[in-house]
Amino acid sequence: MKVTQRKPLVLPYLRGVGQIMLQNNAWTGALFLAGIFYDSIVMGIAAVVAVITGTLTAKLLRYNENDIEAGLYGFSATLVGVALTFYFNPVPLVWVAVVLGSAVATWLQHQFIRRGWPGFTFPFILATWILLYLFHHVYMPGAAASVASTMPVNDDFTTATNGFGEVIFQGSVIAGIIFFIAVFISSPIAALYGVCASLLGAFISLEFAEPAMDIHMGLFSFNAVLCAITFAGNKPRDGIWVLFSVVLSVLLDVGMLQQHMAVLTFPFVAACWITLGMQYLAQKMGIKIKD
Template identity: 90%
Template sequence: MMLPYLRGVGQIMLQNNAWTGALFLAGIFYDSVIMGIAAVVAVVTGTLTAKLFRYNEADIEAGLYGFSATLVGVALTFYFNPVPVVWIAVVLGSVAATWLQHVFISRGLPGFTFPFILVTWILLYLFLHVYRPGAAASVAGAMPVSDDFTTATNGFGEVIFQGSVVAGIIFFVAVFISSPIAALYGVCASLLGAFISLQFAEPAPDIHMGLFSFNAVLCAITFAGNKPRDGIWVLFSVVLSVLLDVWMLQQHMAVLTFPFVAASWITLALQHLLQKMGIRIKD
């Protein structure tokens, strides 16, 4: 009975695995009980919305209607104090994200986390320009150390707005138990994201926190595979996502997971173009 909800959380990093989702929730609750509650409220709302509208049952069971909603819930309680209007927005935003997810799924389009991005951008604009509930405190667990290991795992943590070393490690383990190769590609992508952003003289604390790595982690997980050519697509999408990440942050934009989505769309379009041209990258 709980499996679709847990898979919905696990799908944040493209894992159709209930244990992965459970560990993600554990990591969120470790950093912030409020964000953990928001994640639960959001994934339940999104999944029940899909059931109410009688969306494809297999897609619901796979958690495809839970991950964007979950991210909306966590994002709103990350950016704003949990006053009543924010909780209302969590529920309404989860419903909207679920509907948008269905628009992509029903058309066979790879929406990834774009429904979450669009809904959150709109709500951030409304709250910052129409109603100001107050910004939330920083995420619990500021990093006590800065080394390659924690930089790599923090890239995982920041995917779901978590800043502690413990949450990042839990998220890495959660992906590893579902797909070891995706998790290991994610570690490499996180370090590469840190290296590239360092070349642009970005602030060291932001780099070590994983702000330039989490989109790269998602790209790596998306295109991870056992064949050498998969590594080429991982590298291409990761570099592109980090460059977009750097540019958006320099423009003081709410980045969210847009660099991941944009880089993934471009990578998929390039793959399709090469296929139509009869060009095949050998393994």
């Protein structure tokens, strides 16, 4: 008699959190949650509520089970939950928005997945932009109001780690280090590319004379970190695409922040779409980049 080993029920949820930085790894997701809870219990709870909502929504709508198990319906939802409790105080209306926003982000994610389109975190961006607009006239400052006052003294090390932390709206050095370790245990090369991208993002934004505190907080680095992780690989040509996408994302980041826009991870998504388009055109034109 063949005995089938049941997988822990928590795996899709942890992988859903890990997929925020494109890692299909439950330990990565667990460490991300640990970093979030370290900085803010409220945001940690919101992350848990959101990833459960997103994953259960996918199950109820009977989306592909393999995609659910891989956490593909959890990461945008998780980001919605953390973002809303970052921008707003956790009043009952915000918790309702966390649940509804997570479900909407999951549905949007499915529209990309079923068409084979690389949506990345765009479902999170769209859902959060809509909710930020709706809440604009009843703004209740949340964690965003106090992040700057908790930032440590500037140095290159913390500038690099803050780029990781800000991907999930976390401002402490400890959270940034935890997030780096979380990516490293899943993909060392992606983590190291991410560090380089974080520092490059800081350098480029410094050339545009952006505020030193904003640079140190990682506001010009976290989108670059995501781009680096996306295109990281063992071949030299991977480094070329990482560099292209990182520089592009930082330029978009600078432009959007100068217009006082809610940037979120849009520079990352836009830079990745353009980079994928460039890769496609290069392939069609027969342009080969040496390995």
